Amino acid sequence: MDDDDCPPLAVEIGDASEIHRSESYGRSENSPGISLESPVGVTVITGYLGAGKSTLVNHVLTAQHGKRIAVILNEFGEEIGVERAMINEGDSGLADPAGLISILWLDDQLESSVKLDSVITVVDAKNLRLQLDEHRNSTSFPEAFLQIAFADVVILNKVDLVCQEDCGSLGSSVIEDLEKKVHNINSLATIIPSVRCQVDLDKLLGRQAYGTNRLAHLESLLEDHKSVSAKSRHDYTVRTLCFYEQEPVDLAKVHVWLEDLLWEKKTNMDIYRCKGILNIHNSDQLHTLQVAVVSGLGQSIQVYAMLHQRISCQFSLPSYNFPDTSWG
């Protein structure tokens, strides 16, 4: 197995305060004390046709935030650079954010000048239901699933079209229902309802969703979704599933488990994204886990989270059979 093909390793957390000092969302003249050496954060904005991506970009570019922002447009049709690399991944490459994530999420040791910060998916509140329903008679999932599965933040845009006027009780229940649909696919995504993507940019930029050292953030994210569990064993959509283990785990066993799941594909499922925190035997440090996998088309699954040995997965099979989680 090449190094590149190796399963992801849990990363030891060093002195967190030290790490935070050297990390930033890009370089800002208004951020004294931030190292000029820190990589520039890259936020990937994705979403279905017409959902409001350009509207969001315009908002980001015109809002007063003191950050210096560059936009790279990846429009369909101009086969250059990153886009060509993604097209070569397969015919869904353009709308599936996985290809772009794999290009931007680089090993720290490569000392890249850019760093993947987070994936933001804009969805159209009016059409989301239709877009998700498209898969019913298909063997693969429409892009809408993948875009939500990879999202750290989902902007539920155009809520004005589903709740008229002041968004009374009927409107809010429609929004709650849509939020539920999104969380069924990806329970760890932060959902922000919006009109014309008018979202507080502090909630979008600099999230460090792929950071290996934001322990408190990751822990509270996972804790909030502790209740997510394998409720339905018959579900044909992409979804999230959680595992939780009380006792410290053996890192080697976790590696084998991940290998079976991600590389050997013993479950015959595709994994998109894993996040987690591990309490390892004989280690006085907690370990975090971040995985993003570029998968092919077809049945899909997403292992998402571990909280002290808790893992959640999004999956798409009529029944599932995860490798035994005896990590102790």
Ligand SMILES: Nc1nc2c(ncn2[C@@H]2O[C@H](COP(=O)(O)OP(=O)(O)OP(=O)(O)O)[C@@H](O)[C@H]2O)c(=O)[nH]1
């Ligand atoms: N009613 C309503 N219209 C919106 C909202 N946000 C965006 N729009 C409109 O929706 C249309 C599509 O918005 P865009 O921002 O161009 O969407 P996009 O995702 O960039 O579109 P493509 O690049 O074609 O995929 C435009 O006419 C916007 O003005 C919203 O919250 N409510």
